[in-house]
Amino acid sequence: MVDRASTDVRRAQIVDAFRTVLVDVGYDAATIARIARAAGLTPGLVHYHFAHKAEILGALVDGIVTGLRARVDHALAAASTPVDRVDALADALLAVDPAAADLSTPSAWAAIGAEATRRDDVRAVYARWIVALRDTFADALRDAGDPDPAAGAVVATALVEGLYGLAAAAPGVVVPGSAAGLLRGVLRARLPAGGAR
Amino acid sequence: MVDRASTDVRRAQIVDAFRTVLVDVGYDAATIARIARAAGLTPGLVHYHFAHKAEILGALVDGIVTGLRARVDHALAAASTPVDRVDALADALLAVDPAAADLSTPSAWAAIGAEATRRDDVRAVYARWIVALRDTFADALRDAGDPDPAAGAVVATALVEGLYGLAAAAPGVVVPGSAAGLLRGVLRARLPAGGAR
């Protein structure tokens, strides 16, 4: 049915198909058969590469978190002033980058957040990322002069998650392309007037 | 096993058990048998009162939305100035009110948001509520002098959803009791300095 391929290639292919299906129908309805069909593979082969369905979810979560972290790190490194860094953070997390293939990421991430509610392993990875993100925001805000960076970091993190969630569950409420601007506005308002100069 | 009871009582009992189970294990693992057990009923009886499992979900969503709307309306009516109304909104949605049993479960709402991603009927109710909430925020912010009430309303709505989501999926990140204050802070910053008087 399919050509031979290396494990790495197949795993990536399966995770990719899983993301697509996950966004469409959610975790539980993302059956192995459906994932396999989406990937053009047989169910048996999916299980040859992933012992359990949860492993595919784990691989996806790892991939998304790794990708986000890379975007964030890269954006921070490229920014020159503390205030620029705050802006860069907002952009890295929310700007719709046409070059980025993972437009499906917000929806996938929303589904993952839902799974985190009930799967300990998913929650662990999810919460670790949330904490890291919050801490990154806190550092950037402190450097930029936020008088209460801890509170600002929680606001920023919740806003990112909330905007992702609204995009997935109530499309139309968030005007496409406006998300990063909204977050930037909230964060700018926290910084001292001179800091924006 | 149980006494005869009216349909209304039984339906409420089932919806209540469903919320509990939903929070614990998520929608798909909330089997009819489990819901029935949690309610102290038999599976057959659950289906006597609800033709399909999705109907129970629908009843829960309706109940939560109705409850939230009542809280919001009541809070708005009780506030005297425009700025008070903005504060009252934040409190109604995020303050932990021990009397409001249906707000004590951000997890249930998070699960519903996840289901909204894939069930048209749930999404319809969810999105209708989100739009109503956004519009309520927009009105309150406009009255209080927000120069861009539309943007502020989206920020507020996303923040509410994001704080619910974090509470459910990454417990510990949002300090209990602080949520309403965070939202108030963000909204106050949008209003003209004199508006707080």
Place this chain on the structure above:
Amino acid sequence: MVDRASTDVRRAQIVDAFRTVLVDVGYDAATIARIARAAGLTPGLVHYHFAHKAEILGALVDGIVTGLRARVDHALAAASTPVDRVDALADALLAVDPAAADLSTPSAWAAIGAEATRRDDVRAVYARWIVALRDTFADALRDAGDPDPAAGAVVATALVEGLYGLAAAAPGVVVPGSAAGLLRGVLRARLPAGGAR
């Protein structure tokens, strides 16, 4: 497909079908589908009455052990002298009683012994029965004057199991109807000459 029946009736029916299939094809090939077919039921119904396949095995083991113990107790109670009791034990365990419907028991028991090798729960029940049987033999032999009842009890127990095993795995080696006589011969030889009077 089938009439309604009580849980007790259905469970007995399933265990019975399981014994038949177990004897024919062994534990692993005794699939739920096969058991269901043999019982004239649907696979779903089998799982409605037994959560796991191992539970059916457990019920069968319990049933056989209970039945054997009843036969043994009854035989011992009916015998009048110590030597008669030894004979009665041999007969209760090995005589082919045309009235006893469980001619399939020896083969089933052999299969259970094999499972005991690898399933802890089966081994526990199996070993408990073996120990009880050995102790019963030891008591009877001591009363009848065996100079080393402990050794005699192990010999008797091993012989019973060995004769069951040969009957199942190498039919024809043990002449039908001769098993009880063989065991009686071995045990009689252990007893003092006067004891037989």
Place this chain on the structure above:
Amino acid sequence: MVDRASTDVRRAQIVDAFRTVLVDVGYDAATIARIARAAGLTPGLVHYHFAHKAEILGALVDGIVTGLRARVDHALAAASTPVDRVDALADALLAVDPAAADLSTPSAWAAIGAEATRRDDVRAVYARWIVALRDTFADALRDAGDPDPAAGAVVATALVEGLYGLAAAAPGVVVPGSAAGLLRGVLRARLPAGGAR
């Protein structure tokens, strides 16, 4: 993964791994992958050397039977009197000989006996061995003066199998090292008093 090796070496290696796994988990759970892992080989290579899984079982049974027969023949040849030959038989079959790796696993033989119940090919080899063993006992007992060597041979054979079975399924019931003595005792009791001289 491994060096090239001759077919004979590989087959022996695979059969050896199979015995280990068989004892641990039984025939059905002894998957090709597991056997391969135990042998330090790949699944594909196992099938290169054995067309079917059953063939590995066949090779193991052949090996064990051949080894037992050699031990028996050797023991008989070394004994000088008819009564010694009876003793030697018991020892060859049941004495724990550290040098005989293929006798150290009564569990393997018990598993094979269980398989013999349902696989015609295994039953053929198993039954052939049982018959040969019984005949060997019959000859030895007749020579030593047993008045009913046929019955004695069945008793001896069943006792050997039963002691193996108990050792595998109810460890602790048979005192280690006592098995051969028990069998010798039973057989000695059958022989005329003067025969032991």
Place this chain on the structure above:
DNA sequence: GATGAATGAGAATTCATTCAT
């Protein structure tokens, strides 16, 4: 000889839903 990706035919188990009682 050796590898390991691929297949496909089951396997146990789950569960919403039905329905006779």
Place this chain on the structure above:
DNA sequence: AATGAATGAATTCTCATTCAT
């Protein structure tokens, strides 16, 4: 209204076996 036995379709996962490389 209530019960709980019954159904059947679906689901995850397993594994002997094949075969291109």
